[in-house]
Amino acid sequence: MSHVVLARKYRPRSFDQMVGQEHVVQALGNALSSGRLHHAYLFTGTRGIGKTTVSRILAKSLNCTGPDGSGGVTAQPCGQCMACTEIDADRYIDYIELDAASNRSIDEIRDLIERAAYKPSVGRFKVFMIDEAHQLTKDAFNALLKTLEEPPDYLKFVLATTDPEKMLPTVLSRCLQFNLRPMPPEVVHAHLQAVLQAEDVPVDAGSLRLLSRAARGSMRDALSLTDQAIAYGAGQLQEAGVRTMLGSVDRQHAARLVQALAVRDGAAVLATVNELRSHGLSAAGTLEEMAGLLQQMAVEQAVPGALDDTDPDTAGARQLAGELPADETQLLYSIVLHGRAELSLVSDDYAALTMVLLRLLAFPPAGPAPVGAGTRAAPLQAAPREARLSTVARPVVAPPPKALPASHPPLPRPAAAVVPPSPPKPVPAPPPQSQPKDELPPWLDDALPDEAEASGESAAPAEPAASSPPPPGIVVVTTPLGDRWAELLRPVLAGGSIVALVRELALQAELVAVEQRDGNSIWRLRVERESLRTAALRDKLQAALQAAAEPTLRLELEAGVAADSLARRDAAEREAAQREAEQLIQGDPAVCALMAQFRTARIVPGSIKPVSEPRTPLP
Structure with missing residues (x-):
């Protein structure tokens, strides 16, 4: 047969x-x-x-x-x-x-x-x-x-x-x-064990674990790989032979790499990668095994004791979980996952693997970490002034603006952190020929507060800058007719029965007169924009108002500047809310303390927004 x-x-x-x-x-x-x-x-x-x-x-x-x-x-x-x-x-x-x-x-x-x-x-x-x-x-x-x-x-x-x-x-x-869902490795493992027992094939736990993971949730793939492993092992399954057949990387190699990265030992990382190369082990398999190890470490860090005690890899994962901080575990896991896609971009897989692993060393540790042999990145320290002059980078505090020559390209505005310092004193712009190309901004020429403290000089507390008077806002003189127009119109706007240009006509118009004529209520609207003063738009607005409130209402349009329109009222309300928000920020004790501590800090214009939006005519 x-x-x-x-x-x-x-x-x-x-x-x-x-x-x-x-x-x-x-x-x-x-x-x-x-x-x-x-x-x-x-x-x-x-x-x-x-x-x-x-x-x-x-x-x-x-x-x-x-x-x-x-x-x-x-x-x-x-x-x-x-x-x-x-x-x-x-x-x-x-x-x-x-x-x-x-x-x-x-x-x-x-x-x-x-x-x-x-x-x-x-x-x-x-x-x-x-x-x-x-x-x-x-x-x-x-x-x-x-x-x-x-x-x-x-x-x-x-x-x-x-x-x-x-x-x-x-x-x-x-x-x-x-x-139909992919099957977890535990289910595949149990089924393979039953099949091999029925087939009377000798097998060890390590080979079953490798096959169940390599199947990636597919039972048919698991059985096909098992057939191949039986042929490779001449009728028996041993972990070493199955690992060689699958090209899998030993968990010990992954653990050594994680250990070296935990102590910032770059030399050990390179030595392990060279060992992988000499044995012909897969670079992609290395990252995959590291991802599995890091996943176990993250679980142990988040929920101690949650790992399966029967898994022989659990002990090593628990030990490494105590040596690498949880945030660095998550970072390294992300680096490893994304690094697998980068291996195909380089002809030398191991060179790409080296770059992926060394990427973690580019991130300095957040605090004291275990001291290990070899090279490790030093913690962040204040660089000397000469180094800062060559690499201009300052966290959190945005420098004050300075006028640049007309020929200079525009500088991008930094993202606004919620640190609202006082506005700086204006700095006159020098003529274009007086500023060399590599001249530094004036805020880097002055001694910083930490430099003054380091040199023993007493730094005088910065006096808060006098707040400049607010710019003139939108002034709206409300009228009884304007109140009547708003009372009639807002429910119609909220109902959504008028849209587009008809809605714009209602917002931009000012009610200037109401009179009775021939049994009808004539409402005269003043509208500035000629494109809105059309008979078609007027008739649509009139029909919406008649259906909503007054069947005898008739509209007449006249040219002129509208002084009390809904659009001006809403704009004035939004402007008042914005000014109130800016005054709250500028008077906040925490903000004042930051302004006193960092004298070069400033509030980035436009970064303050009201927490709750004022009323809007939109539904």
């Missing part, structure tokens, strides 16, 4: 044999037991997690007749009747599988629809299974829609896809969708 690969030999034949997809098994089992059958099912998920297997079990459940031939639809197919045995053998005439990866055109779908017109030959239901359904063409999908929505009672559709995002929404809405 020819050899049958493990993935086919141990393919589940019933829902009871399926592992890792309990949510799908329970839903389908309850539906079959209660007779609540849908006409179309969609199974989604990555490769090798059981989409086609679930489809075949579902087809057996629908057509099973039991060992004695008198059974009906069941959630537990017998596995002995003609339907069960022939579906398992891929020769049941009423179960049709179509691979859309190679049969994706409208012609194949038309042929399928023609076959759907005929009742089942031997079974209770005819089941059409379309694998990789997302690869069907748009025309093929459209041809299938009608049959998919209203198939005959004897027809069931099963679609399977690894990419449901590429499916037409009209197809998704016609199907009962189940998402």
